[in-house]
Amino acid sequence: MTQRSSLFMRTLSTPVILILILACFLAVATVVNSGPFNQVVIDVLVKVTLVVGLYVFIGNSGVISFGHIGFTCLGAYATAWLTIPPLMKKMALPGLPDFILATKLPFGIAIILGGLFAALFALVVGKILMRLSGIAASIATFAMLAVINTVYSNWERVTGATSSVVGIPIVRVVWPYFLAAAAVIFIAHLHTISRSGLALRAARDEAIAASASGVDIGRERLIAFVISAFITGLGGALSAHSVGVVTPDTFYLNLTFICLSMLVVGGMNSLSGAVMGVVVLSVIIQILRQFEKGVDFGGIILAIPNGVQEITIGIIMVVILIVRPSGLTRNIEFVWRGSPIKSVSATEP
């Protein structure tokens, strides 16, 4: 293997491996080609987008954010504003500015604008929040989530308050979601190996030393905050298109809990952890959902009560934090080790 290709492998093998794992889902979905299964795969890919977004900030900065689902809410509503047919919009959301009322953008552009809208908001809010450190910052992000939820649950003429906003074009094919997830994995990885990401992780591990070496912690955190807001906003827009309906409470504590638990279970400080956490917990959630619906045991239908799903996830999360705080992946990225015989079977599932 030449020096050039091994450098390439070392720097870019992680996202390639992760995308290949997701590609397996895409392949299975294409083969099975059933509506409900497609929806499950879409759900997994949307969660990958959200959790990778969380990783960009939490994993690199070490500051736990409870507020990123607020960006998801911003992204989802932004794409709703841009893609609902103008006639419906005039009826449901009359308070929107005229130029938005008149437009109807295609899915691909609207979701990116949704992400950018969230990123812009994060830039403004982040300027303030990134002055705080550690736990105070975490609680402030929680307050930000509450502010966004309060505003979106009450602004009748622009967000339809707590009632659902309907009429968002539903995209039921899997590949756009796969493309988006693959793109954000690349963005996240590029940020991680960039100068800014490296400086931020240095600040996470040794704040004083990093600061003394000339790292502007606030600035690096803000960069990560804005990038992660873009990704979670994009994820929100995707989730809006996957179900066609948005309500403010979809994007509140429950989603925050699920996404954080996926990140924690996989391993907070690595991109591989973020993706694997989604995959592992999604499988568990699907099994539990099946049980909640009721499973036939030789004529007797057994159904577990509502709530068991969340309780199980909560317990898994606590146990993982106790016995393996660095997550299932132990915060080690999947990389191509360079020994061709072993790694082909190990990395291409």
Added chain:
Amino acid sequence: MTALLQILFDALSLGSLYALGAIGIALIFGVMRLVNFAHGDYISFCVFALLWPSIDATAIVFAGQLPAYLLIPVILLAGACLSMLSEILVFRRFRNANPATMMIASFALGFVIKYTLLMLFSSRPKSIDLWHELALPIELLDARIPLLQVITIIITILILAGLVAFLKRTRFGLEMRAAAENFTMARMLGVHANAVILLAFAISGMLAASIGLILVTQTGTVDIQMGSSVMLVAFIATVIGGLGSLPGAVVAGFLIGGISVLMQVILPLDVRPFRDAFVYGAVIVVLIWRPNGLFALRSAKQRV
């Protein structure tokens, strides 16, 4: 004048709830640097301890039928037990973990408690009639003030006074303050770490229980979301007060209560639904001005 008095009492009684919540959180943070996100769910748990588990729409009042002199200790005990249980089962395993890990663990624990309640009682709010005679207003200088508000304020003052006496006058209080100041040093000087932490959890749980009792008397409903809103404000109060500072938590709790009531009065009618957003906005302004809170502890200050 009468309107002013009413506003004052509104502010004080709301502030009381926030202060009780904030002090419960600050107490735990002081001894073990844990931001306990499950605190709000302790409140909900104590409220549901009044009922018998059932997923019917109507509430089956069980413990709630006890006379007040038994009911109050029972609910306080329920809060203390849950709180101590969570320390023994969960938080004890995180003694050497960093604060962020503990915070996430408490967030997960809160969800487990909340969804256990959901499983047992369903997510629908239920109505319960507890001491409704307290909602009657009393005349005070021409203003009609609900008796409950007066009682809430008096109880809060009593609890705070009792807590101050406990912390300043007893051996346990001294140990707890020492532990909050410098945990490692306190342990070396013979403070039993687990005992102090367990005690802090017990007090915090009882504070959560008293908030639960006040809330359920005020609203006449039980709901699994009940604790969440109080908890969020209480968290913000602890941050504004300076994390870990007990006087700071109390002052900030009353401050946020005051601002909320004031905003309710002065904001124009059509932006009033956004009151909470304005309150949190005010909080962020305070944090820009003083990033470490109003009463930052010297021990809690970070060097970077």
